[in-house]
Every structure is written in structure tokens, then in C-alpha cells.
Amino acid sequence: MSVLVVGSVALDTVKTPFGEAREVLGGSATFFGVSASFFSHVNLVAVVGTDFPEQHIDFLRSRDIDTRGLKRVEGQTFRWEGYYEYDLNEAHTSDTRLNVFQDFEPDIPDEYRRSEFVFLANIDPELQRSVLEQVERPRLVVCDTMNFWIENKREQLKRTMAGVDVMMLNEAEARELAEEPNLVMAARKIMSMGPRRVIIKKGEHGVLMFCDSGYFVLPGFPLESVFDPTGAGDSFGGGFLGSLAGAGSLDEPDIRKSVVYGSVLASFNVESFSCERLKDLTMEDIECRYQDFLRITRF
Amino acid sequence: MSVLVVGSVALDTVKTPFGEAREVLGGSATFFGVSASFFSHVNLVAVVGTDFPEQHIDFLRSRDIDTRGLKRVEGQTFRWEGYYEYDLNEAHTSDTRLNVFQDFEPDIPDEYRRSEFVFLANIDPELQRSVLEQVERPRLVVCDTMNFWIENKREQLKRTMAGVDVMMLNEAEARELAEEPNLVMAARKIMSMGPRRVIIKKGEHGVLMFCDSGYFVLPGFPLESVFDPTGAGDSFGGGFLGSLAGAGSLDEPDIRKSVVYGSVLASFNVESFSCERLKDLTMEDIECRYQDFLRITRF
Numbered sequence: 001m002s003v004l005v006v007g008s009v010a011l012d013t014v015k016t017p018f019g020e021a022r023e024v025l026g027g028s029a030t031f032f033g034v035s036a037s038f039f040s041h042v043n044l045v046a047v048v049g050t051d052f053p054e055q056h057i058d059f060l061r062s063r064d065i066d067t068r069g070l071k072r073v074e075g076q077t078f079r080w081e082g083y084y085e086y087d088l089n090e091a092h093t094s095d096t097r098l099n100v101f102q103d104f105e106p107d108i109p110d111e112y113r114r115s116e117f118v119f120l121a122n123i124d125p126e127l128q129r130s131v132l133e134q135v136e137r138p139r140l141v142v143c144d145t146m147n148f149w150i151e152n153k154r155e156q157l158k159r160t161m162a163g164v165d166v167m168m169l170n171e172a173e174a175r176e177l178a179e180e181p182n183l184v185m186a187a188r189k190i191m192s193m194g195p196r197r198v199i200i201k202k203g204e205h206g207v208l209m210f211c212d213s214g215y216f217v218l219p220g221f222p223l224e225s226v227f228d229p230t231g232a233g234d235s236f237g238g239g240f241l242g243s244l245a246g247a248g249s250l251d252e253p254d255i256r257k258s259v260v261y262g263s264v265l266a267s268f269n270v271e272s273f274s275c276e277r278l279k280d281l282t283m284e285d286i287e288c289r290y291q292d293f294l295r296i297t298r299f
Numbered sequence: 300m301s302v303l304v305v306g307s308v309a310l311d312t313v314k315t316p317f318g319e320a321r322e323v324l325g326g327s328a329t330f331f332g333v334s335a336s337f338f339s340h341v342n343l344v345a346v347v348g349t350d351f352p353e354q355h356i357d358f359l360r361s362r363d364i365d366t367r368g369l370k371r372v373e374g375q376t377f378r379w380e381g382y383y384e385y386d387l388n389e390a391h392t393s394d395t396r397l398n399v400f401q402d403f404e405p406d407i408p409d410e411y412r413r414s415e416f417v418f419l420a421n422i423d424p425e426l427q428r429s430v431l432e433q434v435e436r437p438r439l440v441v442c443d444t445m446n447f448w449i450e451n452k453r454e455q456l457k458r459t460m461a462g463v464d465v466m467m468l469n470e471a472e473a474r475e476l477a478e479e480p481n482l483v484m485a486a487r488k489i490m491s492m493g494p495r496r497v498i499i500k501k502g503e504h505g506v507l508m509f510c511d512s513g514y515f516v517l518p519g520f521p522l523e524s525v526f527d528p529t530g531a532g533d534s535f536g537g538g539f540l541g542s543l544a545g546a547g548s549l550d551e552p553d554i555r556k557s558v559v560y561g562s563v564l565a566s567f568n569v570e571s572f573s574c575e576r577l578k579d580l581t582m583e584d585i586e587c588r589y590q591d592f593l594r595i596t597r598f
Binding site: 086181182183184185202205206214215216217218220221222223226253256257260294295296297299 | 507513525555596
């Protein structure tokens with residue numbers, strides 16, 4: 001089964017207390033796609049400028065990611081510049097240049113329209129809805145968002161959410177969207193807006209997943225070295241949806257397993273800048289950390 | 300088997316966004332003792348003043364807590380006054396009056412000296428050491444502390460830690476004691492100071508436990524209403540050590556189970572002011588939440 005991701009492909013400049021990386025491969029669709037590609041075929045829709053290095057596209061293709069939906073248009077690629085202090089949970093943006101991403105209008109290639117699993121990465125909720133209008137009855141739609149859309153396009157976001165199966169947010173976004181400080185109550189309120197499931201990402205503190213029949217709580221994987229948290233949320237999404245698509249099942253045990261695989265991918269991704277750590281990662285590494293997760297959480 | 304706790308019995312005045320409680324029963328030895336009493340006999344050593352209400356002592360006794368070590372001396376009982384804002388993870392102290400606690404010198408009654416499980420609640424590390432000198436080869440010693448002792452009595456604290464099996468701290472304390480921001484590395488450094496185990500309490504985000512053979516991670520129990528976090532850490536300690544003493548075993552599976560019981564007790568304790576919620580709590584409630592914990596963490 002295949003996974004469709006619609007989001008950004010970007011060039012990131014990131015500074016952390018441990019080092020700096022300039023103009024490296026980034027963007028939500030990148031982190032998601034590379035992570036999902038360990039489990040499933042990935043269809044990617046995004047836009048880059050004429051300056052985007054061909055080698056990055058070669059890398060994506062090498063991961064069995066279909067890039068027919070990756071448009072190259074006149075202009076500069078989306079650039080994000082940010083930094084982290086010792087509290088690696090909080091990203092500080094120093095510069096955002098949307099460039100060609102400003103006029104991004106997702107155009108889903110015919111070959112992608114039957115993708116069974118869809119990830120709407122963090123883009124304008126109106127564009128997310130236009131994606132849903134172009135795909136044919138996917139089995140599962142997962143939607144990410146951010147504070148900017150919650151604050152500036154709340155009604156549009158709510159309209160999009162009505163067509164979404166799983167809403168994925170971080171703690172602060174969940175509280176802001178629901179206007180409710182308690183996460184359990186916030187999740188319930190978000191489910192009342194449409195999605196049957198809510199996944200709340202808590203960074204190093206793990207993940208909460210809520211649905212009608214109860215919830216699932218997974219702690220973060222304790223890491224000795226967290227190098228760069230950029231892309232952790234999207235790597236989580238990629239591991240989650242990729243492994244679900246790979247399993248081809250939406251049973252509760254498979255959904256829980258996929259949350260663990262999402263956390264495994266995110267835990268690897270933060271161990272280096274960009275998606276460097278994912279480049280030499282093997283399925284054996286992934287299975288090994290999955291087993292570690294089992295071992296350290298069992299009682 | 301019995302558990303010895305040496306710490307404070309206090310009168311707390313607490314304000315949270317949800318209400319206020321004046322001069323209610325508090326103190327580390329109280330929260331620990333009441334929580335541990337669900338699983339084991341408890342020997343309590345602390346001091347109160349002449350103003351301390353007899354009804355509180357009756358309550359402790361009603362919980363099978365031996366209060367022969369609770370001294371009543373001339374003067375006022377230790378009082379703590381604090382408040383929480385919406386971030387319930389952080390306590391703000393507005394007033395601390397040590398009163399009779401200022402001159403507290405733990406005098407362990409003969410009947411307590413063979414307690415097999417010892418909890419050194421957060422008091423001066425020199426006093427903690429004097430407790431260890433008075434007990435006869437306990438099977439397990441657990442030690443709590445706080446930033447004040449880490450900053451002002453670091454060397455004394457390290458001497459105490461050399462005789463301790465399990466060090467129990469919150470995240471910030473672990474980082475400060477180890478002078479290391481990464482929790483995995485901090486735990487390793489703390490273990491090199493003596494304790495064979497380190498338990499790091501992360502409030503709503505759960506618990507990390509480290510030992511030579513690996514670690515155990517338990518997420519926090521997702522609660523719909525957190526009313527007052529005062530005493531959560533000590534309730535955790537009481538549930539942990541009480542259930543270990545109850546089981547009479549120091550096997551790894553039993554230690555992990557006890558971490559879960561500790562979290563269960565803490566999760567109940569924060570549902571009301573003081574230890575009100577623990578007053579009508581039953582073993583059935585405890586087992587039920589333990590099973591919930593299993594259910595929401597299994598994959």
C-alpha cells in the first residue's frame with residue numbers, strides 16, 4: 001500500500017548547542033517521506049525552486065519515494081532558519097523565506113490519487129482540503145497543523161478537520177486548538193470536531209493517543225545524545241503512517257505498534273542534523289530499537 | 300515487612316487555579332506514610348508542635364502507621380505556604396516556617412531500628428546520615444533531596460548518597476546534582492556517586508528508573524483533573540517503597556511493578572488537596588488504576 005504526503009521540501013539552517021548546519025535538506029514532506037519509506041512506498045507532493053540540489057532528489061528517489069509530484073518551479077526553495085537552546089523541546093525561528101512555497105497549490109498526480117494513506121503535513125488548511133478533494137476515498141487521513149493556522153485560520157482548519165481521521169498536534173497546539181489546558185479534555189474536544197483519533201506529540205516526553213475506546217500512552221525513548229530535534233514530529237508521522245500502510249491494517253494493536261515505530265523513527269532522526277541519521281539507518285536498527293522500547297516499558 | 304520514613308509532618312496552605320486549602324495536613328513523611336500504608340506497615344519519624352491537631356495523628360494511626368516516632372515538642376508545627384499556576388508542574392513557595400522542624404534531630408525508636416525498607420525524605424543530608432547510623436542493615440534505602448541541599452550541602456549529600464541504594468529526584472534536581480543536562484548521562488553520573496539505582500520523577504510526564512542493567516520508563520497517568528500536585532513525589536515514594544516492602548522482593552519485575560504502584564498513588568493524590576483523596580481510597584481503586592496503566596501502555 002502507498003502513502004501520500006503533501007507538505008514542504010526545504011533547505012534548513014539550524015543551530016543547536018552542539019553545532020550548526022547550513023542549507024541542509026529539510027521540510028515536513030522530506031522528514032515524513034524518508035521515515036515512511038522504511039515501511040512503505042511513498043508518493044510525495046511538494047515544490048522546490050531552481051536552486052534545489054539535484055542530489056537531494058536523487059536521495060529521495062533512492063528511498064523508493066515517488067517524486068513525480070515534486071514540482072520544480074522558477075525561483076528559490078523554501079528556507080527555514082532556526083535555533084535551539086539547551087531546552088531542545090522549543091524551536092526558535094530566526095528566519096522563514098517561503099519563496100516558491102508561497103504559491104504552492106498541491107496538484108496530486110493521477111498516479112497518486114488512489115493512495116490509501118494520506119498525510120496532510122503542516123500547510124494552509126485550505127490547501128489540505130484541496131488535497132482531500134483530489135484523492136479517492138483513502139483508508140486513513142492524518143493531519144498535522146501549527147499554531148499559525150490555529151490562530152489565523154481556525155474556521156478553515158475546523159472545516160478540514162471534519163474530513164480527517166487522525167489529528168496530530170503537539171501539546172501546546174492541542175491546548176490552543178481546544179482552548180483547554182488539560183490534555184485529556186483537550187483531546188476529547190478535538191475529537192468532537194471530527195477526527196476519530198488525536199495524537200498529541202510531547203517531544204522527549206513521548207506521545208498520547210486518544211480515541212473513543214480509550215487511550216495509549218508511550219514515553220519518549222531516553223536518548224543520550226539529542227543533536228537536532230528538527231523534523232522529529234514529521235519523522236514520527238512518517239514512521240507511524242508508513243508502518244500502518246506497511247501492515248495494511250487499522251486494528252488497534254497495529255495502530256499502537258505504529259505509534260511505537262513513529263517514535264523509533266523520531267528518536268533516530270534527532271540524533272543528527274537534517275535526515276543524516278536516517279540515511280544509513282537499517283530495518284535492523286529500527287527493529288532493535290522497537291525491541292528496546294518493549295524492554296524498557298514492560299512491567 | 301515494615302517501612303521506616305523520616306521526614307516532615309506539616310501544615311500546608313496551598314493555592315491552585317482550582318481552589319485554596321488552609322493549614323491542611325502535609326509534609327513529606329505524611330504523604331509518603333499514608334501512601335505506603337496501603338501495602339505495608341509504616342514506622343514514622345517526624346516532629347510536630349503543640350498546635351498540631353490530634354485528629355491528624357488519629358488519622359495516621361488509623362492507617363496502620365506507627366507514630367511512636369512522631370515527637371510533639373514545645374512550639375509551632377512546620378508550615379509551608381505555596382501556590383501553583385496553570386503549569387502545575389512547578390510549585391512556588393510563598394512562605395516556609397520551619398518552626399519546630401528547625402531543630403529536628405531524628406531519634407529512631409528501638410522498635411523501628413530493624414525496619415527493612417528506609418525512606419530518607421527530603422531533609423538535611425547530615426540528618427539523613429544520622430538515620431542510617433541508627434538503623435540495622437536495612438534491605439533497601441531510598442533517598443530524596445532538593446535543590447537547596449544540592450546547592451548548599453553538596454559534599455554532605457554525596458557522603459549520604461554513598462550509603463543509599465536508590466536516589467530519587469526530579470528532573471531539575473538530577474541535572475543540577477550531576478551538572479549534566481542530558482538525563483540519561485545525569486543518571487549514570489549519579490549512580491557513580493554510590494546509589495545502584497536512580498529514579499527521576501518527571502511529574503505529569505512520568506518516571507525514569509536507571510540501574511546498571513538498563514532502564515525502565517513509565518509515562519504519567521493521563522488525568523482529567525489535577526487539583527493539587529503537593530505531595531505527588533512523596534506519594535510516589537510511598538507507593539513505590541510500600542509495595543516493594545509488601546512484596547518483600549527486590550527482583551527487577553517487582554521493582555518495576557512498584558514504580559507503577561508509586562505512580563498510581565501519586566496520580567490519586569493530586570486529585571485533591573492534602574491527602575484527602577487517599578482517605579477514602581481502597582485497594583480496589585489502586586488495583587483498578589494499575590490495570591488501567593497496563594491497558595494504556597501495552598503494545
